[in-house]
Amino acid sequence: MTFSRRFLPALGAGLCAAPAVHAQPRFPNRPIRMIIPFAPGGGTDLQMRALCHAASQHLGQPIVIENRSGSSAILGAIALANDRAADGHLLSQMPSNVFSYPLTTRNPPYDPLRDFSWIIQITGYVFGIAVRSDSPFQTLAELIEFARTHPGEVSYATTSVGGVPHLTTERIAEHFGVQLTNIPFRGGTESPTAVLSGTVTAMSGSGWAEFVRQGQMRALCVWAAQRLPAFPEVPTLKELGVDIVQTGAYGFAAPKGVPAPIIATLHDAFRRALTDPAHLAVLAAADMDVEYLGPEDYAASVERTVALNRSVLGRLGLLAQ
Incomplete structure (x- = not known):
């Protein structure tokens, strides 16, 4: 093929004017940072480490x-809200306090509905109510009946005000028409200690399972959809007539604005990691199940959770003014 002399300059000009095409950098192109807003060695830390190790094999x-513990487990959420890069290389596990803390605080450091890109929901904690093994309360019904005839005398330990254990226990109390007194403690180990020492009547949330196995505590109910294989004698709330299923499900997120292809890459890698045998073994040891949700369903679940928290906190008079 030959070109006329008149066409060659035009062809050259056209080539010069064509926009340069740059290859997009591969993601991830460096190590990914995952914030876990709890101390090393705890249940969440062990689960997330197993999951992240498996996912790293798929991400390359x-x-x-x-680990950034303290401050009501919201330090990871704050880090994401302040991340300007939004390139998917900074992630954080998002516990239930992330969804209630902004509702109880003036000028909160983030908005759970606007500041994050939700990637994947993973699993949920084993929640329930437990008492000391020598407690006079053999069942939840007995504890509730005592609370009804002795207003204000039944106390329960949780790890925070406004967290899932606190708000769920208040929903249970509302269902039965009784008053239960929340006693918040700083860490997960302090609630069982308070029960065993007799400081409180019961504890709500997680952290009681090993003490039940050892015979030091008695579980009165679990908040899962069905009885736990590890504790087949312990009824669910639904069996006791309370229409609540609550596991404190959690996953992780990235900063707002991370491009959709990167979100998809992260989701797919962690979705595959969920069923890694080493990760499933960690879940089984903690009596936890996979509770998978993809990005869109996870975001919708967050919206429902925030709305429910707002409603319960409002009834308790705990919304920020």
Whole structure:
């Protein structure tokens, strides 16, 4: 093929004017940081480490764990809200307090409905109500009946005000028309200690399972959809007539604005990691199940959770003014 002399300059000009095409950098192109807003060695830390190790094999980059405990487990959420890069290399596990803390605080440091890109929901904690093994209360019905005839005398330990254990226990109390007194403690180990020492009547949430196995505590109910294989004698709330299923499900997120292809890459890698045998073994040891939700369903679940928290906190008079 030949070109006329008149066409060649035009062809050259056209080539010069064509926009340069740059290949998009591969994601991830460096290690990913995963914030876990709890201390090393706890149940969430062990589960997330197993999951991240499996996911790193699919992503081709290591996932570096950063433990940032304290401040009601919201330090990871704050870090995401302040991340300007929004390139998918910073992630955080998002516990239930992330959804209630902004509702109880003036000028909150983030908005759970606007500041995050939700990636995947993973699993949920084993929640329930437990008492000391020598407690006079053999069943939840007995505890509730005592609370009805002795207003204000039944106390329960939780890890925070406004968290899932607190709000769920208040929903249970509302269902039965009784008053239960929340006593919040700082860490997960303090609630069982308070029960065993007799400081409180019961504890709500997680952290009681091993004490039940050892015979030091008695579980009165679990909040899962069905009885736990590890505790087949313990009824669910639904069996006791309370229409509540609550596991404190959690997953992780990235900062708002992370491009959709990156969200998809992260989701797919962690979705595959969920069923890694080492990760499933960690879940089984903690009596936890996979509770998977993809990005859209996870975001919708967050909206429902925030709305429910707002309603319960409003009834308790705990919404920020």
